Amino acid sequence: MQHESFAILKEDVATAVNKLVNGFLSNKEYNQDEVQNWTASLSEDIVKTLKTMSTNFKFCVSCVILQKGDAGMHISTTCYWDSNVDGSVAIKCENNSMYCIVNIFGVSF
Amino acid sequence: MADEGQAPDDLTFTHQELDEKATEAIEAVLASKIYDEKEVSRWINEICERIIKSLYDTRKPFKYMVTCLIMQKTEAGLLTSGACMFEGGTDMMQQFLWPKEKAKDQANKTMHAVVTIFCARF
Numbered sequence: 001m002q003h004e005s006f007a008i009l010k011e012d013v014a015t016a017v018n019k020l021v022n023g024f025l026s027n028k029e030y031n032q033d034e035v036q037n038w039t040a041s042l043s044e045d046i047v048k049t050l051k052t053m054s055t056n057f058k059f060c061v062s063c064v065i066l067q068k069g070d071a072g073m074h075i076s077t078t079c080y081w082d083s084n085v086d087g088s089v090a091i092k093c094e095n096n097s098m099y100c101i102v103n104i105f106g107v108s109f
Numbered sequence: 110m111a112d113e114g115q116a117p118d119d120l121t122f123t124h125q126e127l128d129e130k131a132t133e134a135i136e137a138v139l140a141s142k143i144y145d146e147k148e149v150s151r152w153i154n155e156i157c158e159r160i161i162k163s164l165y166d167t168r169k170p171f172k173y174m175v176t177c178l179i180m181q182k183t184e185a186g187l188l189t190s191g192a193c194m195f196e197g198g199t200d201m202m203q204q205f206l207w208p209k210e211k212a213k214d215q216a217n218k219t220m221h222a223v224v225t226i227f228c229a230r231f
Contacts, residue, residue, distance in 0.1 A: 035188040043192030051194055058195040060202055060227040062176055069185035073178065074149045078157035080165060081172040082231075088174070105174045107229040109196075 006087030006106040009054055013104060014089050016049055021093045021100055030067045030097040039063045046102065057106040064101045068094075081107060120169060122201045122228055131205040131224045134159035139207070144181045144219040153177045160226065174227040181220055189223055199230040 024042055028034075043063045050059045066073060079088065085108040093100045134156050142152070156177045164173045180187055193202045207222040 030186065032186055035186065036190075039188045039190035040192075043190045047192045047194050058193070058200065058229050060174060060191065060193045060195070060229075062189065062191045062204075062225050064178060064187065064189045064223075066180070067186040069183060071181045071183040071185040071187075072144065072146055072149070073180040073187075074153050075176065075178045076150070076153035076157050077174065077176045078154070078161045079172075079174045080161050081174070086172065103176055105227060107172050107174075107231075109229070109231060 005085045006057065006108070009057070009106065010087055010089055012053060013050065013106075014091065016053070017046055017089070017091050017102060017104065018093065020045060020049060021091055021102060025093055025095045025098070025100055028095065028097075030065075035065055039065050042100075042102075046104065050104070050106075054106075056108060058109055060105040060107075062103045064099075066099045066101070068097055068099065075101060075103075077103060079105065120230065121199050122167075122169070122171075124201075124203060127201065127203045127226050127228075128205060130160055130163045131203075131226060132207065134163070135207045135222050135224065139179075139217060139220070139222060142217070142219075144179075149179050153179055156222070156224065160224065164226075164228070171228045171230055174225075174229075176225040178223040178225075179220055180223075182218065187221070187223075189225075191225055191227075193227065195229055200228060202227045 089104045091102040
Protein backbone atom coordinates (compact mmCIF):
# COMPACT_ATOMS: atom_id res chain seq x y z
CA MET A 1 0.00 0.00 0.00
CA GLN A 2 1.57 3.29 -1.09
CA HIS A 3 0.83 6.54 0.76
CA GLU A 4 1.36 10.00 -0.66
CA SER A 5 1.83 11.70 2.66
CA PHE A 6 2.47 10.71 6.24
CA ALA A 7 -0.73 12.45 7.35
CA ILE A 8 -2.77 9.65 5.79
CA LEU A 9 -0.74 7.04 7.59
CA LYS A 10 -0.66 8.85 10.91
CA GLU A 11 -3.83 7.53 12.50
CA ASP A 12 -3.08 3.91 11.65
CA VAL A 13 0.44 4.28 12.98
CA ALA A 14 -0.81 5.82 16.23
CA THR A 15 -3.34 3.04 16.78
CA ALA A 16 -0.92 0.23 15.99
CA VAL A 17 1.89 1.63 18.12
CA ASN A 18 -0.38 2.44 21.08
CA LYS A 19 -1.54 -1.17 21.02
CA LEU A 20 2.03 -2.49 20.82
CA VAL A 21 3.35 -0.31 23.65
CA ASN A 22 0.40 -0.86 25.99
CA GLY A 23 0.61 -4.59 25.39
CA PHE A 24 4.30 -4.48 26.12
CA LEU A 25 3.97 -2.50 29.35
CA SER A 26 0.92 -4.28 30.71
CA ASN A 27 2.70 -6.99 32.66
CA LYS A 28 6.04 -5.38 33.47
CA GLU A 29 7.59 -3.65 36.46
CA TYR A 30 10.61 -1.34 36.06
CA ASN A 31 13.71 -3.52 36.30
CA GLN A 32 17.12 -1.94 35.79
CA ASP A 33 18.69 -5.05 34.29
CA GLU A 34 15.93 -5.69 31.79
CA VAL A 35 15.08 -2.18 30.63
CA GLN A 36 17.92 -1.96 28.12
CA ASN A 37 16.54 -5.01 26.30
CA TRP A 38 12.99 -3.71 26.50
CA THR A 39 13.68 -0.38 24.82
CA ALA A 40 15.72 -2.03 22.07
CA SER A 41 13.19 -4.75 21.34
CA LEU A 42 10.25 -2.33 21.51
CA SER A 43 11.91 0.03 19.00
CA GLU A 44 12.63 -2.88 16.68
CA ASP A 45 9.10 -4.27 16.90
CA ILE A 46 7.70 -0.85 16.09
CA VAL A 47 9.95 -0.44 13.04
CA LYS A 48 8.97 -3.90 11.78
CA THR A 49 5.29 -3.03 12.15
CA LEU A 50 5.78 0.29 10.34
CA LYS A 51 7.58 -1.46 7.51
CA THR A 52 4.46 -3.51 6.80
CA MET A 53 2.32 -0.37 6.74
CA SER A 54 4.16 1.54 4.06
CA THR A 55 7.05 1.04 1.66
CA ASN A 56 7.78 4.57 0.50
CA PHE A 57 8.81 6.04 3.85
CA LYS A 58 12.00 5.96 5.86
CA PHE A 59 11.25 5.65 9.58
CA CYS A 60 13.03 6.64 12.75
CA VAL A 61 11.71 5.42 16.10
CA SER A 62 13.00 6.74 19.40
CA CYS A 63 11.83 5.03 22.59
CA VAL A 64 12.32 6.39 26.13
CA ILE A 65 11.46 4.48 29.31
CA LEU A 66 11.46 6.49 32.51
CA GLN A 67 11.01 5.10 35.98
CA LYS A 68 8.24 6.81 37.96
CA GLY A 69 9.70 8.98 40.68
CA ASP A 70 10.44 12.63 41.47
CA ALA A 71 12.49 13.43 38.40
CA GLY A 72 11.31 16.17 36.07
CA MET A 73 11.71 15.53 32.34
CA HIS A 74 11.07 17.47 29.15
CA ILE A 75 11.36 16.32 25.54
CA SER A 76 11.32 18.49 22.44
CA THR A 77 11.65 17.70 18.75
CA THR A 78 12.57 19.93 15.83
CA CYS A 79 12.46 18.76 12.23
CA TYR A 80 13.61 20.06 8.89
CA TRP A 81 11.65 18.30 6.17
CA ASP A 82 8.96 18.64 3.55
CA SER A 83 5.83 19.26 5.60
CA ASN A 84 3.55 18.19 2.74
CA VAL A 85 4.69 14.58 2.81
CA ASP A 86 6.63 13.99 6.03
CA GLY A 87 5.32 13.72 9.56
CA SER A 88 5.70 12.44 13.09
CA VAL A 89 3.70 10.81 15.86
CA ALA A 90 4.38 10.94 19.61
CA ILE A 91 2.97 8.16 21.80
CA LYS A 92 2.85 8.39 25.60
CA CYS A 93 1.94 5.36 27.70
CA GLU A 94 2.39 4.40 31.32
CA ASN A 95 1.87 1.67 33.86
CA ASN A 96 2.34 1.63 37.66
CA SER A 97 6.12 1.78 37.64
CA MET A 98 7.16 3.54 34.45
CA TYR A 99 6.43 5.92 31.60
CA CYS A 100 7.13 5.03 28.00
CA ILE A 101 7.44 7.74 25.34
CA VAL A 102 7.83 6.84 21.68
CA ASN A 103 8.62 9.33 18.89
CA ILE A 104 8.09 8.13 15.33
CA PHE A 105 9.27 10.09 12.30
CA GLY A 106 8.30 9.23 8.73
CA VAL A 107 10.26 10.77 5.87
CA SER A 108 9.24 10.30 2.27
CA PHE A 109 11.85 9.41 -0.34
CA MET B 110 27.83 32.31 1.18
CA ALA B 111 28.75 28.63 0.84
CA ASP B 112 32.38 28.02 -0.08
CA GLU B 113 32.25 26.85 -3.71
CA GLY B 114 35.56 24.99 -3.46
CA GLN B 115 34.17 22.73 -0.72
CA ALA B 116 31.67 20.70 -2.75
CA PRO B 117 30.06 18.04 -0.56
CA ASP B 118 31.69 14.93 -1.96
CA ASP B 119 31.02 12.99 1.20
CA LEU B 120 27.24 13.00 1.07
CA THR B 121 26.79 11.66 4.54
CA PHE B 122 27.53 12.71 8.12
CA THR B 123 30.17 11.17 10.33
CA HIS B 124 29.56 10.27 13.95
CA GLN B 125 32.20 12.82 14.92
CA GLU B 126 30.54 15.63 13.02
CA LEU B 127 27.17 14.99 14.63
CA ASP B 128 28.77 14.64 18.06
CA GLU B 129 30.43 18.04 17.68
CA LYS B 130 27.20 19.72 16.65
CA ALA B 131 25.24 18.17 19.50
CA THR B 132 27.88 18.94 22.14
CA GLU B 133 28.35 22.52 20.97
CA ALA B 134 24.63 23.25 21.08
CA ILE B 135 24.13 21.68 24.51
CA GLU B 136 27.17 23.39 26.02
CA ALA B 137 26.03 26.76 24.68
CA VAL B 138 22.66 26.42 26.37
CA LEU B 139 23.20 24.29 29.49
CA ALA B 140 26.76 24.91 30.69
CA SER B 141 26.66 25.89 34.40
CA LYS B 142 22.86 25.99 34.58
CA ILE B 143 20.77 24.43 37.35
CA TYR B 144 17.67 22.39 36.50
CA ASP B 145 14.77 24.84 36.57
CA GLU B 146 11.28 23.59 35.72
CA LYS B 147 10.24 26.95 34.31
CA GLU B 148 13.23 27.30 31.98
CA VAL B 149 13.66 23.74 30.72
CA SER B 150 11.08 23.92 27.97
CA ARG B 151 12.85 26.94 26.56
CA TRP B 152 16.26 25.23 26.74
CA ILE B 153 15.20 22.10 24.89
CA ASN B 154 13.70 24.17 22.09
CA GLU B 155 16.84 26.26 21.84
CA ILE B 156 19.12 23.20 21.70
CA CYS B 157 17.01 21.65 18.93
CA GLU B 158 16.97 24.91 16.97
CA ARG B 159 20.74 25.35 17.21
CA ILE B 160 21.43 21.81 16.03
CA ILE B 161 18.99 22.05 13.12
CA LYS B 162 20.51 25.34 12.08
CA SER B 163 24.05 23.98 12.14
CA LEU B 164 22.93 20.93 10.14
CA TYR B 165 21.12 23.13 7.64
CA ASP B 166 24.23 25.30 7.24
CA THR B 167 26.16 22.30 5.87
CA ARG B 168 23.94 22.58 2.78
CA LYS B 169 23.80 18.81 2.32
CA PRO B 170 20.67 17.35 0.64
CA PHE B 171 19.20 15.91 3.83
CA LYS B 172 16.07 16.09 5.92
CA TYR B 173 16.74 16.33 9.67
CA MET B 174 14.91 15.27 12.81
CA VAL B 175 16.38 16.30 16.15
CA THR B 176 14.97 15.26 19.53
CA CYS B 177 16.27 16.67 22.79
CA LEU B 178 15.47 15.26 26.21
CA ILE B 179 16.44 16.88 29.52
CA MET B 180 15.99 14.98 32.75
CA GLN B 181 16.69 16.07 36.30
CA LYS B 182 19.38 14.00 38.03
CA THR B 183 17.68 11.91 40.69
CA GLU B 184 17.64 8.23 41.51
CA ALA B 185 15.15 7.45 38.76
CA GLY B 186 16.36 5.28 35.91
CA LEU B 187 16.08 6.36 32.29
CA LEU B 188 16.68 4.29 29.17
CA THR B 189 16.49 5.41 25.57
CA SER B 190 16.87 3.52 22.36
CA GLY B 191 16.39 4.19 18.67
CA ALA B 192 15.59 2.00 15.70
CA CYS B 193 15.41 3.04 12.06
CA MET B 194 14.50 1.85 8.67
CA PHE B 195 16.51 3.86 6.15
CA GLU B 196 19.21 3.69 3.53
CA GLY B 197 22.39 2.20 4.91
CA GLY B 198 25.16 4.14 3.21
CA THR B 199 23.83 7.68 3.37
CA ASP B 200 21.40 8.06 6.28
CA MET B 201 22.46 8.45 9.89
CA MET B 202 20.87 8.18 13.30
CA GLN B 203 22.88 8.92 16.44
CA GLN B 204 22.05 9.43 20.09
CA PHE B 205 24.29 11.47 22.38
CA LEU B 206 24.35 11.73 26.15
CA TRP B 207 25.56 14.85 27.95
CA PRO B 208 27.50 15.29 30.17
CA LYS B 209 29.86 12.61 28.89
CA GLU B 210 31.09 9.97 31.34
CA LYS B 211 34.66 11.20 31.31
CA ALA B 212 33.84 14.90 31.61
CA LYS B 213 35.64 17.04 34.20
CA ASP B 214 34.09 17.91 37.57
CA GLN B 215 32.50 21.05 36.18
CA ALA B 216 30.08 18.82 34.26
CA ASN B 217 26.52 19.65 35.12
CA LYS B 218 25.45 17.99 38.34
CA THR B 219 21.73 18.67 38.17
CA MET B 220 20.61 17.23 34.84
CA HIS B 221 21.18 14.85 31.93
CA ALA B 222 20.54 15.68 28.30
CA VAL B 223 20.02 13.14 25.51
CA VAL B 224 20.01 14.29 21.90
CA THR B 225 18.89 12.11 18.99
CA ILE B 226 19.79 13.21 15.46
CA PHE B 227 18.30 11.51 12.41
CA CYS B 228 19.43 12.51 8.90
CA ALA B 229 17.67 11.19 5.80
CA ARG B 230 18.89 11.83 2.29
CA PHE B 231 16.38 12.97 -0.29
